[in-house]
Amino acid sequence: MVILGALLLVGISVFLILQPIVAGREAPLWSSGEEPTEAQFRKRVSLLQLRDAEYEFAMGKLGKTDYEMLRRELSAEALAAIREEEAEAEGRTSADYAEASADIEEEIAQVRIRLRGGSFCSECGHPNPGGSRFCAECGTPLRVPEPSGQGQA
Amino acid sequence: MTALGEFALWIALPISFWGMAMGFVGGRQGRGDLILSGERSVYVVFALLAIASLAITNAFLTDQFQYYYVANYSNRDLDTYFKLSGLWAGQRGSLVFWAVLLAFFASVTVFQNRNKNREFMPYVVGVIQGILGFFLVVLLFAKVNPFQQLGFVPPDGAGLNPQLQNYWMTIHPPVLYLGFTAFAIPFAFAMASLLNGRTDSRWIVVTRRWTLVSWFFLTNGIIFGMRWAYEELGWGGYWFWDPVENASLLPWLTATAFLHSIMIQENRGMLKIWNMSLVLLTFLLTIFATFLTRSGLIESVHSFAQNTSIALIFLAFMGSIFIASVVLIIYRLPGLRAENQIESFLSREAAFLFNNLVLLGAAFAVLWGTIFPLVSEAATGQPVAVGPPFFNRVNIPIGLILLALTGIGPVIAWRRATRRNLKRNFAIPVILGLVVVAVFLAMGARNGYALATFGISTFVLAIVATEFWKGTRARARIEGEGFGPALIHLIGRNRRRWGGYIVHVGVVLIFTAFAGSAFDVEVRKVLNPGETVTVASPFGHTYTLVYEGISSSVEENFDQWVALMSVQRNGEPVGAMTTSRRFYRVNRQMVTEVGIRSTALEDLYVILADVEDFEGMVGNDPNAQRIVVQVMVNPLVGWIWYGGVIITIGALIALWPAAEARRRSAALEPAIAGGS
Numbered sequence: 001m002v003i004l005g006a007l008l009l010v011g012i013s014v015f016l017i018l019q020p021i022v023a024g025r026e027a028p029l030w031s032s033g034e035e036p037t038e039a040q041f042r043k044r045v046s047l048l049q050l051r052d053a054e055y056e057f058a059m060g061k062l063g064k065t066d067y068e069m070l071r072r073e074l075s076a077e078a079l080a081a082i083r084e085e086e087a088e089a090e091g092r093t094s095a096d097y098a099e100a101s102a103d104i105e106e107e108i109a110q111v112r113i114r115l116r117g118g119s120f121c122s123e124c125g126h127p128n129p130g131g132s133r134f135c136a137e138c139g140t141p142l143r144v145p146e147p148s149g150q151g152q153a
Numbered sequence: 154m155t156a157l158g159e160f161a162l163w164i165a166l167p168i169s170f171w172g173m174a175m176g177f178v179g180g181r182q183g184r185g186d187l188i189l190s191g192e193r194s195v196y197v198v199f200a201l202l203a204i205a206s207l208a209i210t211n212a213f214l215t216d217q218f219q220y221y222y223v224a225n226y227s228n229r230d231l232d233t234y235f236k237l238s239g240l241w242a243g244q245r246g247s248l249v250f251w252a253v254l255l256a257f258f259a260s261v262t263v264f265q266n267r268n269k270n271r272e273f274m275p276y277v278v279g280v281i282q283g284i285l286g287f288f289l290v291v292l293l294f295a296k297v298n299p300f301q302q303l304g305f306v307p308p309d310g311a312g313l314n315p316q317l318q319n320y321w322m323t324i325h326p327p328v329l330y331l332g333f334t335a336f337a338i339p340f341a342f343a344m345a346s347l348l349n350g351r352t353d354s355r356w357i358v359v360t361r362r363w364t365l366v367s368w369f370f371l372t373n374g375i376i377f378g379m380r381w382a383y384e385e386l387g388w389g390g391y392w393f394w395d396p397v398e399n400a401s402l403l404p405w406l407t408a409t410a411f412l413h414s415i416m417i418q419e420n421r422g423m424l425k426i427w428n429m430s431l432v433l434l435t436f437l438l439t440i441f442a443t444f445l446t447r448s449g450l451i452e453s454v455h456s457f458a459q460n461t462s463i464a465l466i467f468l469a470f471m472g473s474i475f476i477a478s479v480v481l482i483i484y485r486l487p488g489l490r491a492e493n494q495i496e497s498f499l500s501r502e503a504a505f506l507f508n509n510l511v512l513l514g515a516a517f518a519v520l521w522g523t524i525f526p527l528v529s530e531a532a533t534g535q536p537v538a539v540g541p542p543f544f545n546r547v548n549i550p551i552g553l554i555l556l557a558l559t560g561i562g563p564v565i566a567w568r569r570a571t572r573r574n575l576k577r578n579f580a581i582p583v584i585l586g587l588v589v590v591a592v593f594l595a596m597g598a599r600n601g602y603a604l605a606t607f608g609i610s611t612f613v614l615a616i617v618a619t620e621f622w623k624g625t626r627a628r629a630r631i632e633g634e635g636f637g638p639a640l641i642h643l644i645g646r647n648r649r650r651w652g653g654y655i656v657h658v659g660v661v662l663i664f665t666a667f668a669g670s671a672f673d674v675e676v677r678k679v680l681n682p683g684e685t686v687t688v689a690s691p692f693g694h695t696y697t698l699v700y701e702g703i704s705s706s707v708e709e710n711f712d713q714w715v716a717l718m719s720v721q722r723n724g725e726p727v728g729a730m731t732t733s734r735r736f737y738r739v740n741r742q743m744v745t746e747v748g749i750r751s752t753a754l755e756d757l758y759v760i761l762a763d764v765e766d767f768e769g770m771v772g773n774d775p776n777a778q779r780i781v782v783q784v785m786v787n788p789l790v791g792w793i794w795y796g797g798v799i800i801t802i803g804a805l806i807a808l809w810p811a812a813e814a815r816r817r818s819a820a821l822e823p824a825i826a827g828g829s
Contacts (some may be wrong), residue, residue: 006160009204013164013197017171017190024187027192031271037355049567052647056566058627059620060578063571070568113197 160210180275329374422492652807669789
């Protein structure tokens with residue numbers, strides 16, 4: 001009885017580990033696309049850090065000067081990661097996309113403003129933080145889409 | 154059934170080495186069929202080890218004393234509950250248990266990653282099968298085979314050590330082992346990243362949940378062990394700096410360091426070599442702890458295993474792992490260079506780094522104190538005992554620094570903090586801490602370390618509370634939410650951080666409990682029935698215990714003498730408690746079962762230290778009821794267990810899958826990249 005059980009165990013075990021090799025069944029060598037690349041990871045980290053810095057400023061851990069400086073650095077890092085990601089995606093070399101950088105910087109700012117419930121100036125298109133009454137760029141009065149919870153608008 | 158278990162081990166041995174070879178070769182050559190074979194071997198080894206474990210448990214439940222292991226750790230009258238835990242009661246079974254837990258975690262990992270992280274998986278399989286193979290070699294060739302037969306069938310077993318016949322002892326080892334084995338997964342991924350050359354932060358991102366799981370189990374395992382020591386060893390304390398206790402603390406210290414330092418690598422791309430070293434060190438320490446507990450190398454209250462022949466095999470294994478890892482790290486050195494530098498001493502990464510250094514300092518002090526007796530014996534032939542005074546002298550100051558850092562770290566911003574803001578943020582918590590110290594001084598407390606602990610604890614709690622409050626307020630303002638949703642979203646957005654702060658609160662409670670032990674009160678008295686013993690609590694009230702009498706009884710597995718005491722608090726009756734001594738007939742061993750009466754602030758702890766006229770007592774002679782009791786008031790001791798609960802809550806928050814955050818980031822990424 002025990003011998004039979006042991007033989008059964010050997011049989012099943014050997015079958016399971018040899019079957020892939022004999023029958024040519026393969027495990028995938030590469031992941032099926034959903035996991036982030038290094039550039040995507042760095043982009044995510046920089047964007048999260050931007051948010052963190054914003055909170056740390058709001059919570060009084062960072063002074064205004066430090067916050068501004070940090071935000072510039074982090075934006076630059078996020079930007080570099082985005083460039084790299086685009087290059088990865090489209091197979092371009094670094095020289096090709098250097099000129100497109102200004103647009104991307106603007107894009108980051110826009111996305112972040114939109115996430116914050118901010119608005120864009122109807123005249124010049126400048127993104128303004130949530131709660132702004134006038135455009136920081138050209139002074140045009142802003143139409144605020146919906147009042148924010150703090151009632152500053 | 155039981156015989157099949159041994160076959161299972163013998164089959165598992167070649168299969169684990171097969172899996173190791175398939176993993177490494179398949180990964181190297183990019184052969185999908187070999188990799189699949191290797192991955193399947195993980196499931197197969199798990200199934201075989203599960204069969205072996207069930208076989209051992211079955212042998213315990215059916216009293217198969219022809220097996221050496223069962224005969225030495227069980228007897229017929231042993232409670233079924235303790236027979237069930239026989240698998241990890243001794244060295245032989247617990248090695249199987251270790252392996253089956255690792256194989257289980259490995260199977261989960263292989264299953265989770267069947268379509269993900271494919272470039273790591275072959276090597277992960279290779280590393281884990283290597284570890285499993287090692288354990289199987291030990292089991293089958295180092296004279297610790299749990300299926301070894303005696304050659305005859307004794308009428309009864311020798312019984313389980315009475316001190317292990319305790320509820321906490323049934324769950325403390327498994328939980329600790331879960332922590333030990335779970336850490337093999339981050340280690341395997343780290344090695345895989347060195348082998349496949351992907352030395353970025355991916356392995357950390359993939360395994361940080363495993364790291365947390367491991368840390369969570371380690372922490373609870375240690376706390377359960379303290380609980381066991383407190384209830385069972387009967388001297389009123391919970392930690393004795395015993396080698397085996399130290400062995401479980403060592404990987405906890407380095408795992409805690411690792412848990413913090415991976416955040417620096419994720420955020421700043423720094424400390425890559427450091428993290429590799431920490432993951433290696435922690436893994437080696439989990440092996441070291443297993444080895445120390447189960448080799449009988451160092452005398453300790455736990456040294457329930459006596460065989461030293463496996464010591465060399467363990468040392469050789471640890472040595473090979475160490476050398477192979479260091480060679481790999483050196484080989485990949487170019488890829489492990491830091492992408493950034495620490496910008497300012499006043500930054501969270503600097504605080505984390507400091508925390509790491511302090512934790513490692515503690516680990517080395519504990520390690521040194523633990524192995525010094527061995528080294529000294531080897532060098533001079535004279536064993537030197539390193540006792541609690543050494544460990545306390547070194548570790549209390551280190552612990553206080555760590556405690557303070559749990560408050561300082563959260564307030565310092567990443568990269569660089571603003572000095573002026575720091576002063577403002579620290580002012581109120583520091584003042585609160587000083588006020589608490591002043592209050593305790595005024596109340597007459599004079600123990601410097603205890604005062605410092607209370608002050609720093611208050612400081613940390615104030616910081617954490619302020620963090621939660623300010624974070625919620627900032628979130629409410631920035632996102633325009635109400636405070637309730639803002640708090641929930643704040644935690645949800647960064648579970649690891651806020652869960653971590655809650656863990657810090659639990660740590661503060663535990664440290665406060667440690668400090669409370671400075672105010673323990675102890676009275677020892679000989680009592681005849683009707684006589685009283687009085688003990689004054691440091692909180693100002695007085696307990697009076699009236700010795701009502703003692704009764705003896707014969708239980709299934711032991712004889713016992715139970716002394717009944719009625720308890721008065723400031724003269725008011727508040728109940729009764731018992732304290733007893735048990736004589737385990739099979740083991741021929743006497744143990745005390747303490748009586749504990751817990752309140753939120755203190756424990757009343759009664760030890761039946763001696764029964765003077767033993768024979769008279771056995772005959773229930775009314776004139777032979779004189780006993781010696783030791784009565785203790787242990788202030789704040791319960792806070793260790795409360796702290797453990799809070800740590801569990803915090804760790805679960807940190808571990809909870811952040812579905813919402815993932816959805817949002819998925820929506821965010823295309824929006825930014827595509828420039829909608």
